[in-house]
Amino acid sequence: MSSSPLPTVAAPPYDDAEKGTLDVQVVKPAHVTLPLQDSADEKKGDLAVTTTVVPVVKKEAPATPPAKKPAKKPISKWILFVLWYNTYRKLFTICFGLNMIAFGFTIAGYWPYAQRYTGALIVGNLQMTCLMRNELFGRALYLFVNTCFAKWSPLWWRLGCTSVLQHLGGIHSGCGIAGFFWLVYRTVIVFKDHAVMHNAILSFGVITSSIILLACVSAFPIVRNTHHNVFERHHRFSGWAGLFSTWIFVILGDLWNTQTQTWNLSGVHLVRQQDFWYVVLMSTFIAIPWICTRKVEVEIELPSPKVAVLRFKRGMQQGLLARISRSAVMEYHAFGIISEGTHAKYHYLICGVQGDFTRGLVNNPLRTIWTRELKFAGVSNTSTLYRRGIRVCTGTGLGAALSTCLQSPYWYLIWIGSDQEKTFGPTISGLIHRHLGPERYCLWDSKQRGGRPDVMKLVKEAYVTWQAEVIFITSNWQGNQEIMAGCKEAGIPAFGTLWDFVMIAHWRTLAFPRRIWMALALDARRHPVNRPFYDVVISCGLVVNKW
Known part of the structure; x- marks a missing residue:
């Protein structure tokens, strides 16, 4: 598949420094020896922690103060609704809605199959819940879409594929809550027939329902986003406990003969049940990522008190994210991977100091860290679907964006941050300047330029000049909302970070x-x-x- 040649037209600069300059005359930094490069006498054992002092070139003060920002144009309610009712919520509506329609028919007595095989519907939904969060399945799905539909298919189809892949969590949550409803229904049926049911089945029906309820409640946005550690612990451990109790509930229900009120201990009878194999698949989906968990060596560079740059061995393809933790099973945190390609010797993570975990990386740097070797794909992994695109990011969002631009000459980088080279260090700066020409990026340093730019003006100009098909955004909640709303209003296809914070x-x-x-x-x-x-x-x- 041939790609069109790179445009040679330089992006036009703006007159107003406050509204968003897109300079093509970029002053290249002086040569600095990068702290994370190989050396002949590098130790083979534990890796050292390097703190880098970056020389700062004194900049002349702007001749005139930055112009006053104009009043923001209010966003229409329709655009806000479209952004809120995204593909995630649409997939949730479809999965949960179809289950509830079937649930209504079952209660009304119009679907005898569900009344007889309720266990299969319970575990089938829970199996889909686990499948949507499985790294191996996600990577396979991304690989299939990127291989089959790259560049040749209609743009609307490629945009739809990206949107569905980004919002698979809607199926995860929709099937999870629906599975809980079916589980409660099954428990009610068991208690209605308590005269012919064993007490163990009654007990595990209540136990399993309670555990799955805890897993669902802990994943509510208000818990997940305001108390992330609470969500992480309760959702994970209640999920494991729920899997264990589901195994017992299913096996007891399948082996108990209600007519003779005796146990049928025949293994042949058990393996012929649908729900048994659903639980086997669900257990496999949960186990695969943990089988790939390893403790690996890491080298941490501290260019500033705000940022830690982690270096790991081996290169990676673009669009992947890594989960890391101090413990083998507790509190895994996801960060975008920066790599020059699969041929590279190293890949990097940018960790901004925002919570206890990242603060600990700065205050108490590690030599080894736990990670899942099986990385999961993010929305940037679908960048290969498009002929040209723009990657917009702010601050540490560069970690999820840079690989796409490093590994493809058809992607343009817009990075907005404060005191970028001093904050993020020469390693990250070196990756940008070694692999991207001045015509392929706009680095907006708000400290040097006297304030933040008019981001939408930057985006619109670059979108036209670069002849882009799509824009990917990685920013904080406010920045993401503003850019997404602006792109939607301008008719520019864009995908942003998934934020559902309660304000x-x-x-x-x-x-x-x-x-x-x-x-x-x-x-x-x-x-x-x-x-x-x-x-x-x-x-x-x-x-x-x-x-």
Whole structure:
């Protein structure tokens, strides 16, 4: 498949420094010996932690102060709705809605199959839930789409493929909640027939339902985004406990003969049941990523107190993300992988200091770290579908964006950040300047240029000049919303970071009175022992207001 030649037209600069300059005359930095390069006397044992001091070239102050930003144009409610009701929620609606229609027919007595084989519907939904989060399945799906539909298929089809692949989590959550409903229905049926059921089946019906409910509640956006460690621990360990109890519930239900009220211990009878094989597949999907978990060597560079750059052995293809942790089973964190290609000797992660985990990487650098060798694919992995594209990122979002531009000459990079070279160090800067020509990037340093740019002006100009088909965005919540809304309004195909944060800052709009909120917060401060209770009450208020 041949690709069109690179455009040679340089991106036009803007007059107003505040609105978004797209300079093509980029001053290249002085040659600096990169701390993460090979050396002849490199030790073969533990890797050393390198702290790099980056020379800063004094810049002249701007002749005039940056112009005042114009008032932002309000975003139409329709665009906001389209952005909110994305493919994730559409897939959730389809999966959960179809299950609920079937659920209604079953309760009404119009679907005898579901009444007889409820266990198969339970475990079938839970199996799909696990499959959608399986790294191997995801990589296979991305590989199939990228191989079969790259560049030749209609743009609307390629955009649809990217959107579905990015939002597979909608199937994960839709089938998960539907599986819980079927599980409750099965438990109710078991209790209605308690006279002919064994007590162990009754007990594990309740236990399994409770555990799956905990897994579902812990994944609510308000829990996942405001208490991520709580989500990580409860969702993972309740998932494992749910798998164990599901095994017992299924086996007990299949082996118990309600007519004779005896156990049928024949293995032949067990392996002929649908739900048994569904549980086998579900267990396999869960086990595969953990089989690939390894403790590997890592070298950490600390170019500034805000950022840690991690270096690992072997190169990677573009569009992948890595999960790393200090523990083999606890609190895995995902970061975009930077690599020059599969032929490279190393790949890198950019970790911004935002929480306890990343702060620990700076304060207490590691020599080894736990990771899953089987990496999972992100939306950037579909960049091969498009003839040309633009990668927009802010701050540490460069980690998820840079590989695409390094490995393909048909992608343009827009990176917005503050004091970029000093903050991120010469390793990252060297990767950019060695592999990307000045015509292929716009590096906006807000500290040097006197403020943030008009991002949409940058994007629109680059979109036309670069003849792009799509734009991928990696930014914080506010930046992502602004760029996505602007692109949607301008008719530019764009895919952004998946954010579903509840805006806690707007707590004054909650349904229950502000005085009650303030009283709870004040009492929680005076009596820390009561804080968990008040957290639950406040969270319930947020949930009510959200829905």
